[in-house]
Amino acid sequence: MDTTTCNLEEFKKEAKRFIHELAPARGATVVGLYGNLGAGKTTFVQAAAKALGISETVNSPTFLIQKRYPVNSLETPGSHGAGTLKVRDFETLVHIDAYRLKHSRELQALRFEELLKDPRNLILVEWADKVADILPKDHIKIFFEFVDERTRTLRFT
Ligand SMILES: Nc1ncnc2c1ncn2[C@@H]1O[C@H](COP(=O)(O)OP(=O)(O)O)[C@@H](O)[C@H]1O
């Protein structure tokens, strides 16, 4: 377990570091983002998108539930050491906000199972606890906590 408490600038660097250190997965890479409103989940996704070379503005998909962004392989850096996945191996960033879902069935209706199978997908799920029953058991979990206006704690598992 890796815990860090940081300001906004450091928080964004943590997101970038996280993206570059992701190990390859057999299916999609699934990351559950846990924490209350304002804890920094969307901010983390935005910084991750930037690290993936996505120039499109990433907003909270609360009303859309799910939004996909093509990863721009040309703008992303290359290899990051043996055994780690090159960020350009991802083709699509899938941003999900489960806040408004009453049941995980609603996410399944959005062809979620298919997304899970494809190793080219990086799936970041806000309010992951709402759909935990359909996420892979071994998905990566990041817990966010509000400390004060300028400070958040991130806990990686
Ligand atoms: N150290 C920090 N780390 C992350 N976000 C911070 C930090 N300090 C202030 N913030 C602000 O907190 C807010 C977090 O909101 P958001 O990312 O939308 O949270 P969530 O998606 O968890 O509801 C943003 O406006 C962000 O700029």
Ligand SMILES: [Mg+2]
């Ligand atoms: Mg959010």
